[in-house]
Amino acid sequence: MKFKVALCLVFLCIVGTTVNAQLRLPAIFSDHMVLQQQTQVPIWGWAIPGETISISNSWTKEKISAKTGLDSIWKAEILTGKAGGPYSLKIKSSRNTIQIKDVLLGEVWVCSGQSNMVFSLGSSLNGKEEVAKANYPNIRYLDVKRQVSNTPLLDIPGSEWTAVRPNKAEKYSAIGVFFAAKLQKEMNVPVGIIEVAWGGTAADNWTPHDLLKQDPKLDVALERYKEWEANFAVDSIGYYSQLEAKEQGIISSKPEMPTSLFIKARPHRAPSVLYNGLINPLTNFGIKGVLWYQGETNRKWHDEYAYLFKSMIGSWRKAWHKDLPFYFVQIAPFKGSIEEVSDIMEAQLQVYREVDNTGMVVTMDVGNMNDIHPTNKKPVGERLANWALTKSYNFNNIIVSGPLFKDTNVDADTLYVNFDFAESGLHTKGAPKGFEIIEFESNGSHKDPYAITPVIENDKLIFNIKDLQKPFILRYGWAEQMEYANLFNNVDLPASSFRVLIK
Numbered sequence: 001m002k003f004k005v006a007l008c009l010v011f012l013c014i015v016g017t018t019v020n021a022q023l024r025l026p027a028i029f030s031d032h033m034v035l036q037q038q039t040q041v042p043i044w045g046w047a048i049p050g051e052t053i054s055i056s057n058s059w060t061k062e063k064i065s066a067k068t069g070l071d072s073i074w075k076a077e078i079l080t081g082k083a084g085g086p087y088s089l090k091i092k093s094s095r096n097t098i099q100i101k102d103v104l105l106g107e108v109w110v111c112s113g114q115s116n117m118v119f120s121l122g123s124s125l126n127g128k129e130e131v132a133k134a135n136y137p138n139i140r141y142l143d144v145k146r147q148v149s150n151t152p153l154l155d156i157p158g159s160e161w162t163a164v165r166p167n168k169a170e171k172y173s174a175i176g177v178f179f180a181a182k183l184q185k186e187m188n189v190p191v192g193i194i195e196v197a198w199g200g201t202a203a204d205n206w207t208p209h210d211l212l213k214q215d216p217k218l219d220v221a222l223e224r225y226k227e228w229e230a231n232f233a234v235d236s237i238g239y240y241s242q243l244e245a246k247e248q249g250i251i252s253s254k255p256e257m258p259t260s261l262f263i264k265a266r267p268h269r270a271p272s273v274l275y276n277g278l279i280n281p282l283t284n285f286g287i288k289g290v291l292w293y294q295g296e297t298n299r300k301w302h303d304e305y306a307y308l309f310k311s312m313i314g315s316w317r318k319a320w321h322k323d324l325p326f327y328f329v330q331i332a333p334f335k336g337s338i339e340e341v342s343d344i345m346e347a348q349l350q351v352y353r354e355v356d357n358t359g360m361v362v363t364m365d366v367g368n369m370n371d372i373h374p375t376n377k378k379p380v381g382e383r384l385a386n387w388a389l390t391k392s393y394n395f396n397n398i399i400v401s402g403p404l405f406k407d408t409n410v411d412a413d414t415l416y417v418n419f420d421f422a423e424s425g426l427h428t429k430g431a432p433k434g435f436e437i438i439e440f441e442s443n444g445s446h447k448d449p450y451a452i453t454p455v456i457e458n459d460k461l462i463f464n465i466k467d468l469q470k471p472f473i474l475r476y477g478w479a480e481q482m483e484y485a486n487l488f489n490n491v492d493l494p495a496s497s498f499r500v501l502i503k
Contacts, residue, residue, distance in 0.1 A: 049071075386398050
């Protein structure tokens with residue numbers, strides 16, 4: 001009997017070893033995928049150590065090989081041709097062969113961020129009609145399965161590429177689909193969208209741990225999480241005691257959940273776990289660039305956001321070993337923590353100004369003051385596409401943004417405000433609104449803001465400041481005024497909010 005048990009164990013070990021030795025690819029390499037055209041794209045996988053892996057494709061006669069290391073990982077690069085397809089890709093070891101079918105060569109973009117990037121096509125404005133029109137066989141969508149990890153991973157198991165068709169498009173990212181459709185319409189090439197976003201997440205969740213740990217300006221995110229962990233036990237006792245008291249009628253109002261409980265119930269809110277689980281597995285895959293819509297969750301820590309966001313962009317570029325285009329959405333107006341919303345908008349404008357190869361989409365005209373998730377996503381996706389078409393694909397004659405504050409100059413009693421992306425001229429829809437002046441008390445404290453009205457002269461705003469005592473703050477579309485902001489350039493793209501100290 002003991003002999004039979006031992007024999008069975010040996011058999012199971014042999015079977016297990018054989019299974020582990022099988023040639024295997026990460027989930028991102030599968031039927032219906034898109035590979036970035038006209039470049040060297042990495043490919044990798046697992047096999048028995050020392051095994052030679054042969055790779056061939058149907059778009060060239062190129063045959064390459066790679067040797068599996070002691071860690072069971074093999075890596076190689078494939079030269080892709082011009083956009084087209086469908087093609088096939090064959091990966092072969094001495095033990096088995098993997099054939100990948102319906103491969104397209106085209107443009108690949110990562111869509112990341114939080115819930116406004118997740119926001120589905122079916123839930124967007126005119127969602128039913130947009131889903132019915134979403135018949136794009138040459139737009140391929142990779143919906144990355146969510147996972148968190150305390151260490152960097154190499155695979156996204158369960159994720160699969162699909163063609164964008166009405167029977168599947170309802171749950172796809174509205175911004176991702178609208179971006180891809182615009183890109184394909186203008187370029188007539190296949191487009192691959194890798195959607196890797198998660199609602200309610202902060203930028204530090206998407207940033208490498210080593211970067212957070214080594215930079216004193218970023219380590220605050222780790223320290224904050226440690227405090228939440230330390231407070232969890234005590235906060236739990238207090239919170240659940242109050243809940244019980246509410247149920248018994250001892251107190252009248254339901255207690256507010258402490259932040260420590262809220263965060264600990266959401267493992268994806270730990271620093272770096274989304275970078276490890278969702279971004280690191282993609283960094284060996286060839287892409288053109290990144291689309292990003294995030295910032296709402298960071299509004300409480302808005303003072304940290306510009307530096308954190310710049311650092312995160314840099315870390316992704318370092319991981320991909322290229323200066324990735326990074327086009328992002330300035331968060332839309334809404335009433336929740338309204339001053340902090342403006343602070344995040346200002347931080348995002350700062351990042352656009354200070355980081356090369358970026359672009360920012362302004363959403364002042366498509367937000368919903370009563371909803372953090374505005375439904376009008378089509379202009380957002382198409383504006384992102386315009387940034388890509390202009391900066392990444394060298395299209396001409398596209399104005400990619402509404403007016404972005406540039407600088408000011410003062411001449412006697414007149415203040416001139418200058419903008420980028422205002423060459424076509426400026427206009428307001430109705431009388432100019434959303435402009436305010438903040439003066440100072442003699443002790444340096446702020447007075448209450450009050451309205452001021454500019455005159456528009458071509459691409460400038462002109463203010464009469466004869467009766468103003470310097471210094472003072474001029475601001476536009478800030479806090480409550482974002483609801484009334486109505487400044488546009490003459491191709492009807494909205495101006496970003498701004499504030500400036502006039503000395």
